Amino acid sequence: MSLYNLQKVLYVLNRDPAAQESYRADLDALLDSYDLDDEERRALRDGDIGLLYVLGVNGQILMHYAAFLGIEWFDYLDMMRKGIERYGPVRAGIYAMTGGGDSFTVEENSQ
Amino acid sequence: MSLVYAGVCSHAPGITGRANLVKDKALREEFYAAFDVQRQEIEASGAEALVVVAAEHFANFFMNNMPAYCVGMADYYEGPIEDPEWLQIERRKIPGNADLSLRLTREIMNTVDVAYAEEWKFDHGIIVPLNFLTPRFDMPVVPVNINCQGPPLTPLPRAWAFGEALRRACDAVPERIAIVGTGGISHWPATPDSGKINEEWDRDFLDRLMRNDKAALLDYTDEQTYADAGQGGFEIRTFIAIAAAARVPGTLQFYTADLPIFAVGCTVARFDLDAAA
Numbered sequence: 001m002s003l004y005n006l007q008k009v010l011y012v013l014n015r016d017p018a019a020q021e022s023y024r025a026d027l028d029a030l031l032d033s034y035d036l037d038d039e040e041r042r043a044l045r046d047g048d049i050g051l052l053y054v055l056g057v058n059g060q061i062l063m064h065y066a067a068f069l070g071i072e073w074f075d076y077l078d079m080m081r082k083g084i085e086r087y088g089p090v091r092a093g094i095y096a097m098t099g100g101g102d103s104f105t106v107e108e109n110s111q
Numbered sequence: 112m113s114l115v116y117a118g119v120c121s122h123a124p125g126i127t128g129r130a131n132l133v134k135d136k137a138l139r140e141e142f143y144a145a146f147d148v149q150r151q152e153i154e155a156s157g158a159e160a161l162v163v164v165a166a167e168h169f170a171n172f173f174m175n176n177m178p179a180y181c182v183g184m185a186d187y188y189e190g191p192i193e194d195p196e197w198l199q200i201e202r203r204k205i206p207g208n209a210d211l212s213l214r215l216t217r218e219i220m221n222t223v224d225v226a227y228a229e230e231w232k233f234d235h236g237i238i239v240p241l242n243f244l245t246p247r248f249d250m251p252v253v254p255v256n257i258n259c260q261g262p263p264l265t266p267l268p269r270a271w272a273f274g275e276a277l278r279r280a281c282d283a284v285p286e287r288i289a290i291v292g293t294g295g296i297s298h299w300p301a302t303p304d305s306g307k308i309n310e311e312w313d314r315d316f317l318d319r320l321m322r323n324d325k326a327a328l329l330d331y332t333d334e335q336t337y338a339d340a341g342q343g344g345f346e347i348r349t350f351i352a353i354a355a356a357a358r359v360p361g362t363l364q365f366y367t368a369d370l371p372i373f374a375v376g377c378t379v380a381r382f383d384l385d386a387a388a
C-alpha cells in the first residue's frame with residue numbers, strides 16, 4: 001500500500017529501544033499502529049528480508065533490521081537475491097538490483 | 112579565525128564493522144594509514160572544531176520531515192546509532208559546541224535556508240570517519256547533513272552554494288575550523304550489489320574534484336549518476352560542498368576500489384588551502 005509506512009516501521013524500530021521491546025513482546029500490536037497492507041504486514045511478521053527488499057525498503061534501513069534479527073552480512077545479501085528470485089524485481093524505491101544477482105566481493109565469493 | 116583545513120574521506124559501516132572480513136589486509140592497513148595522515152593534518156592545522164559534512168542514512172531524518180540541509184546545534188551528540196557490535200565502534204557521547212553551531216548557522220542562513228537540530232545521533236556516515244580522525248573523540252564536532260538518500264534531492268548547484276555559505280560562516284567566526292566531507296562516490300551499498308564500484312567513474316569524479324572544476328563537478332544529472340554510480344553516487348553532494356568551501360585545488364592522498372567488502376571506493380583527499388595563502 002505504501003512504502004512510506006513500511007519503511008517508517010523499520011526506521012522507528014532501528015532507532016528506538018522501546019519499539020524494539022514491543023517488537024519482541026507483541027509484534028501484532030506494534031504493527032497495528034501502522035497503516036500496512038497484508039503483504040507488508042506479512043513481510044514484517046516473518047522477517048522476510050527478500051520480500052521487504054522487493055517491496056522497495058531502502059537498504060540503509062533494511063540492513064539494520066537484518067542485523068537486529070541476527071542475520072549475518074553475507075546471508076543478508078543472499079536473502080535479497082533470493083527475494084528477487086521468488087517475488088520478482090524491486091517494485092518501488094531506488095534500490096533496484098543491477099548485477100543480475102552476482103556477488104561483487106572476493107570475500108563472499110571465496111566463502 | 113578561518114577555515115584551516117578542508118578534506119574529504121569515505122564513510123561506510125564496513126570500514127570498521129567488516130574489517131575482519133577483508134581479504135587484502137595490507138591494503139586495508141594502507142587505507143587506515145591514509146586516514147591517520149588526515150588526522151595528523153587536521154591536528155597540525157590547529158583546528159579547534161571539526162565540521163563534518165555527511166550524508167546520513169535515516170538515523171535522524173526520515174521522509175516525514177526531510178531537510179535538504181541540516182546543521183547540528185548541541186553541546187554533545189551520541190553515537191553510533193547502529194548496534195555497536197555490528198559497527199565495531201563503542202557507543203559514546205561526542206562533544207559539540209552549540210554556540211559555535213549557532214553562529215555558523217546564522218551566517219549560513221543569509222544565503223541558504225538550512226535546518227538545525229539540537230539532537231542528533233551519529234550514524235556511520237559521521238562516526239566511522241571520526242573513529243579515525245578524532246580517535247579520542249575529544250574535538251568538538253559540528254555535524255552537517257545533506258539529504259542524499261530520500262529523493263527529491265537537493266540539486267548539485269545548491270550543494271555548491273551550501274559549501275560557499277559554509278565557507279563564509281567558517282571565516283566569520285574566531286575559531287579555527289576544519290571541515291571534512293564524508294561520502295561515497297560510486298557504490299551500491301546495502302543491496303545485493305554491495306561491493307560493486309565503478310572505478311573509472313570514481314577516478315573521473317575525483318579528477319574533477321581535485322582540480323576543483325566547478326563546471327565539471329556540477330555536470331551530472333541524478334539519472335546519469337544513478338545509472339553509472341548507483342544510489343550511493345548521490346553522496347557526491349558532500350564532496351562537492353567541500354570543494355566549494357575550499358575554493359582551491361586538492362591532492363588525492365588515497366584511493367582504491369579493491370576493498371569491496373567495505374562497499375565503497377576508499378578515498379582520502381585534502382584541499383591545498385596553504386598553497387592559496
Ligand SMILES: [Fe+2]
Pocket residue numbers: 122166168236294295346
Ligand atoms: Fe553513505
